[in-house]
Amino acid sequence: MRVTMIGTGYVGLVSGACFADFGHEVVCVDKDRAKIEKLENGEIPIYEPGLEALVAENVKAGRLSFSLDLAASVPDADAVFIAVGTPSRRGDGFADLSYVHQAAKEIAEVMKGYTVVVTKSTVPVGTGGEVEEIIRKTRPDANFSVVSNPEFLREGAAIMDFKRPDRVVVGVEDDRSRKIMRELYRPLYLNETPIVFTNRATSELTKYAANAFLATKITFINEMADLCEKVGANVQEVARGIGLDGRIGSKFLHAGPGYGGSCFPKDTLALVRTAQVNDSPTKIVEAVVEINDARKKKMADRVIAACGGSLKGKTIAVLGLTFKPNTDDMRDAPSLDIVPALQKAGARVQAFDPAGVEEAQKILQDVVYAEGVYQALEGADAVAIITEWDEFRALDMERVKSLLKAPIMIDLRNIYNPAEMADAGIEYHSIGRP
Incomplete structure (x- = not known):
């Protein structure tokens, strides 16, 4: 055809x-x-x-x-x-x-x-x-x-x-x-x-409903992660425990800094507006939008806290800028909230992303863009992982420690094991885990 x-x-x-x-x-x-x-x-x-x-x-x-x-x-x-x-x-x-x-x-x-x-x-x-x-x-x-x-x-x-x-x-x-x-x-x-x-109306609504539901799953597990931190539970084990239920499923139950990208942010907001115009408000989706926006903005606070409460005069290495791996898409990426907040707190940011640097340079100003992972770590006071690219999953921790001024890692994607990081001599901070 x-x-x-x-x-x-x-x-x-x-x-x-x-x-x-x-x-x-x-x-x-x-x-x-x-x-x-x-x-x-x-x-x-x-x-x-x-x-x-x-x-x-x-x-x-x-x-x-x-x-x-x-x-x-x-x-x-x-x-x-x-x-x-x-x-x-x-x-x-x-x-x-x-x-x-x-x-x-x-x-x-x-x-x-x-x-x-x-x-x-x-x-x-x-x-x-x-x-x-x-x-x-x-x-x-x-x-x-x-x-x-x-x-x-x-x-x-x-x-x-x-x-x-x-x-x-x-x-x-x-x-x-x-x-x-x-x-x-x-x-x-x-x-x-x-x-x-x-029919057409059902098809059009199905797209918005699908993305809103997935965004809701992400937001739900992020809220559970916050609760896990308060009560000493492990969000990854909670996610596995509920995800094995066939009625729930394991996909999109990964705690992190919040969703971004070209679809979820605009589609959830558009669904909210459509529902309001038709006098059928979607309170759950409204909450999801509000919670996710706030979460991305709060992630910088975790980095600041891990560095003793102040970033003045400090350098933070940022690994990953795109909203997810295997794309160069920077639209509504968590890094767009996190990096400026770190800079506002007094930090110098040096960052690396395998595919997103060219796009990031158009948006994020006054950032030192490295050509590789370890170059980004040189002389930094701490490293924050924002996007879970595969090449960040098996870093040489001895080399990481030798390049950082202090062995501090803030892992916003939970790609490492806390016990193993402790054994490696890394002060490790993650999401929703003891």
């Missing part, structure tokens, strides 16, 4: 490359000339394991191409996916749908024959209806259907999530679009992937 993907950001590029790998003919369209030129030269604008090779392979096979010209690719497409950004709107927290609306208008102006227009972007309930209204107003004669097909991609594991998903959710309002969407995802039937067909 012929697919046009509007937007070459994280969702659009990964989805386009994977659809091409299924055998479909895919054109990824973007207005950013520099981005398209880079993609045509084989340069990938985001860090995602395996994506560069996947793109190169499908470009070489002639199934994947990139273009600035929406008008040239939409008319021949069986399905046109809208995969543009929907950031939180400044001031009120609602999802900014201006890019979605503009894409809908531009699609309407050039579409020919029957076309399925698919919202892949994360959008509030009712957006599919708005897209349909825009297209109908722009082209009263158009023959089309609007479908909701939310993405459930984890940064760092996006290709696997697309090709081996837990489920695919598709919101349709007619049988013709249902058949086309089924054909697009037909390769997944070989894996017996459940494809959940529902």
Whole structure:
């Protein structure tokens, strides 16, 4: 089938490359000339394991191409996916749908024959209806259907999530679009992937509900971690004890500095606003948003306390800046709250991240960026682990001690064993463990 993907950001590029790998003919369209030129030269604008090779392979096979010209690719497409950004709107927290609306208008102006227009972007309930209204107003004669097909991609594991998903959710309002969407995802039937067909509103809400529930699990275990510290319990053992219950599950029960990234912060806030507008407030999600924001801001206090209550004149080594490993995404990362708070307390920060330094440099000022883990540790008074990259999991503790002025480690991801750290002569502080 012929697919046009509007937007070459994280969702659009990964989805386009994977659809091409299924055998479909895919054109990824973007207005950013520099981005398209880079993609045509084989340069990938985001860090995602395996994506560069996947793109190169499908470009070489002639199934994947990139273009600035929406008008040239939409008319021949069986399905046109809208995969543009929907950031939180400044001031009120609602999802900014201006890019979605503009894409809908531009699609309407050039579409020919029957076309399925698919919202892949994360959008509030009712957006599919708005897209349909825009297209109908722009082209009263158009023959089309609007479908909701939310993405459930984890940064760092996006290709696997697309090709081996837990489920695919598709919101349709007619049988013709249902058949086309089924054909697009037909390769997944070989894996017996459940494809959940529902109406558009249900599909749109499912995306927000899923992310809000996962954010709630993270926030819940973080609150349990705080309680564990008060009563002498171990949050990792609590998480294991409850996670083995099939009704609960073990995923997203890892205590840490709070959630960040491109999805959870904006999607929970957008769900809260949508619920308020519809006079159906989601008190649990409201609490999750408030608690998570406060948690990220409080993490610097743990570092300050571990260093004797003052950071004036001290140097803190920070390992990990991105919101999670295997991505260069800095959006709403805990480090964006922690690092400035450490600096405000008087600390000099020297940091290292395997993939996020280039993005971090655009946001975090007056930070010394190291080229490696041990360079970041040189002469520091303590080290704080913010992101659990694999290369931080087996540090040479003798070398760590030799580089630090004092053997103090604040591990906000619980990647080390407290007893083993004590044996190594490290003053070790973690989350929710004795």
